[in-house]
Amino acid sequence: MMPGHITAAHGKNVLSVSAGIITSVWQPGSVVDVHDAKEAMRAVEQITGGTPMPMLSEMTDVEISAAARYEFAQTAGVLAIAVLGSSTVDRVVAAAMKRHTRYPHEFFTSRDDAMAWLNNFAAGGGSRPEGYPDGISALT
Template sequence: MMPGQIAAADGKNVLSISAGIIKSLWVPGSFVDVDDAKDAMCAVEEISGGTPMPMLSEMTDVEISAGARYEFAQAKGVLAIAVLGSSTVDRVIAAAMKRHTHYPHEFFTSRDAALAWLDQFTATGSQQGGHSDGLSALA
């Protein structure tokens, strides 16, 4: 593991910070349960020093329990989240996670597009914008 990274969820998740954005990488093929989600959110608090930040979450081919989706949606440590995936299943899981979020939440298949969207929530970004419905990026 590289310096500045934190492992969570029994190694299924690795977090780091770059350019004011928390990057969360989930191991493809992982199953994420409530305990994994809670552990990952504790790691977010640790790596961010308790300051809410935007997050890029790579969740390609990751199965997430309903309880874990709810846990992620209640997160207080993120300003906005861009979920990066590659399949229709990833897109459906991201849409299901959106139901209970209290922060901007979008799904992307392009890392560059996801980072560009998140930049508006960083200290150097405008802090404005995003899709109020959280689903516009799905279209």
């Protein structure tokens, strides 16, 4: 694992790792295409040393192409992802990303709730926690 942080996607994305959780912060107003997604996933692999970990992805006011959403969903670099957003549009984008994921994927408007959910995975449990009222599963 690399210390510090990594910038990816031409500066649109900053990644770091703390307490076994990857934090990925996308610059508000960014438009993310498939090349940005691939670069971000390479950065995840680099910062984690190839060991899959849970991820908090802050994606407030970020537009993500369909090809980028598919690319993110195919990654093997994360154990689970909590998407942190603040609007209905953010929630819809997160729901669209969830369609093809191979890992637990939930939307939150509270950083504390997202981190509590991710800590279940960071602790090595790897199982899907139940009863997260702010998650997308409540919508589907």
